[in-house]
Amino acid sequence: MKNNYPLLSVCLLALPFHCYAQKKANKTKPNILFICVDDLRRELGAYGSIVKTPNIDRLASQGSLFFQHYVQVPTSGASRASMLTGHFPKDKSDLSNEACRTRLSDKPEGEIPETMFHHLRRNGYYTVGIGKISHYVDGCLYGYEAPKTDKPELPYSWDEMLFDAGKWGNGWNAFFGYADGSNRQSHKKQVKPYECADVADEGYPDGLTANLAVKKIKELTTKNEPFCLAVGFFKPHLPFTSPKKYWDMYEESSIPISPMPDIPEGCDPISLHESAEFKSYQLGDEMPFIEKRVSDDYARKLRHAYFACVSYMDAQVGKVLDALEASGKMDNTIIILWGDHGWHLGDLRVWGKHTLHETSLSSALVIKAPGCKQGIKNKRIVNSIDIYPTLMELCKIPxxxxxxxxxxxxxxxxxxxxxxxxxxxxxxxxxITLRTPEYRFTRYNKKGEIITELYQYDEDRIERKNIAKEKPDVVQKLLPLWEQGVRFDF
Known part of the structure; x- marks a missing residue:
């Protein structure tokens, strides 16, 4: 029999070098901080808004701020599913908040990774999720009013999935929570869509999420392996609840209402909706309707509430960024801040997302990466599904x-x-809608009747008039490009 001991000796001698090489490779890989923000439209100081967001503005000054980033679906679960998988929707089930649950949960681990975090984990990253990264706010599958389970929405993406529900008890209660520990469900929707409470940042869930992220950064930066930390903040999602000190940053009477508070000329009602999610907070001062918009005073109050929530969220992001800076790992960390979709603040008489108009589909995107330029105000059109391959290229992962x-x-x-x-x-x-630098071309299937809308944009990106009938030549020019986006029977 052939003696294999010499070969074994060589292998054993090679092991220390292999371990050294692996450790060296791990040290050179960039870490990743991925921040998901719910319902964050392009409403940051860096975008020219009056909203006070000094921490995210600072991050934008250190990297690239994208002015024309568009999500694939204007609802949270489906938007996140597309971003996480790098795929356009394949059928109508992918347009639901349950998209990840339908496609990924309860499935055996396959050759194709379930998400980009799964792919990172397979390539040497220690992955940690905190808060709402996919649809379910603490990563576990259970209904708004059901008991919490430990069944994961994304079975293979995380080494750790964490959430501090505090006085609210579980994730969904915290998501819809008020400062006294109650929530929309416990009040049977008999609540206001806003709240200003004189509490510390930890008086609402995002403060607890920030504290948990800071603690985890301190742990992760002591490890000898690259990490990916994903942190999901709730605000500015409804209810618009935040500590009083963030409300005090704004003078309500000086807050402008939407520059387009009415329906665009020639816009078909099928493209809008009656703000059902907003109306589920049934003690609101007024109720919006497509036929009649809310008063300017109430619109200012609601915008004030949203702006306060954005500033509150920005302060929590600042705590996380400061912890990363203090760890000494900032320079070797890719940081991505992503809004899962936009939100109508009375624009086109709508309060909510769920439209294929500009305000609902455009959201915040900031990326800072080692070796990349700083202070870039990027006007190129990018999709949320482009984030996955971009991140892999930055990490040099196939x-x-x-x-x-x-x-x-x-x-x-x-x-x-x-x-x-x-x-x-x-x-x-x-x-289905197509956005190009100059136009938005949208087609709606209205019970078999195809409705076409075409909007042309100036710098303000406001939709004032459907010009599809006025510019049939543009419609015909854009139609073949639009058809490239048809991936299922709409």
């Missing part, structure tokens, strides 16, 4: 086959790259 998204890593240093195609597709119910 992509799994079949992603729909495209890496825009080049745009972080070369924002004028001529090879980049400026086009975004979004989907909802029986509708």
């Amino acid at each position: 992509l799994p086959a079949g992603l729909d998204g495209l890496s825009f890593a080049t745009l972080l240093n070369k924002p004028n790259d001529k090879k980049w195609i400026d086009a975004a597709y979004s989907y909802y119910r029986n509708c």
Whole structure:
């Protein structure tokens, strides 16, 4: 019999070198801080808003701020599912908040990773999720009024999935929570859509999430392996609840109402809705309707509440960024701040998301990466599904086959790259929309009747008039590009 001991000796001698090489490779890999923010439209100081967001503004000054980032679906669960998987919706089930549950939960682990966090985990990253990253706010599958379970929404993405529910008891109660520990469910929706309470940051859930993230950063930065920490903040999602000190940052009477508070000329009612989510807070001062918008005073109050929530969230982001800075790992960390979709603040008479209009589909996106330029105000059109391949390129990790998204890593240093195609597709119910630099081209299936809308944009990106009938040549020019986005029977 052939003696294999010499070979074994060589292998054993090689082990220390292999371990050293692995440790060296791990040390050179960038860490990742991924911050998800619920319902965050492009309402940051860095975008020119009056909203006070000094921490995110500072982050934007250190990296790239994207002015034309578009989500694929204007509802949280489906938007997050597309972003996490790098895929356009494949059928109508992918337009639901239950998209991750339908496609990923209860499935055996396969060759194709379930999400980008799963792919990072397979490639040497220690992955931690805190708060709402996918749809379920603490990563576990259970209904708004059901007991908490330990059944994961994403079975293979996380080494740790954490959440501090505090006085609210579980994730959904915290998500819809008020300062006294109650929630929308316990009050049977007999609540206001806003609250100003004289409490500390920890008086609402996002303060607890920030504290948990700070603690976890201190732990992760002592490890000898690259980490990916994803942190999900609730605000500014309804209810618009935040500590009084953030309300005090604004003079309500000086807050402007929407620059487009009425329905665009020629806009079909099928493209709008009656703000049902907002109306589920049934003690609101007024109720909005497509036929009649709320008073300007109430619109200012609601916008005040939303702005206060954004400033509150920004302060929590600041705590996390400060902890990363203090750890000494800031310079070797990719930081992404992403809003899962926009939100109508009375724009087009709507209070909520769930439309294929600009305000609902555009959201905040900030990326800071080692070796990339600072202070880039990027006007290129990017999709949420492009984040997955971009992150993998920045980490030098090969992509799994079949992603729909495209890496825009080049745009972080070369924002004028001529090879980049400026086009975004979004989907909802029986509708598909295409965004190009100048136009939004949307088609709705209204019980078999195809409704076409075309909006042309100036710098203010306000939809004032459907010009589809006035510009049939533009419709015909855009139609083939729009058809490229049809992936199922709409």
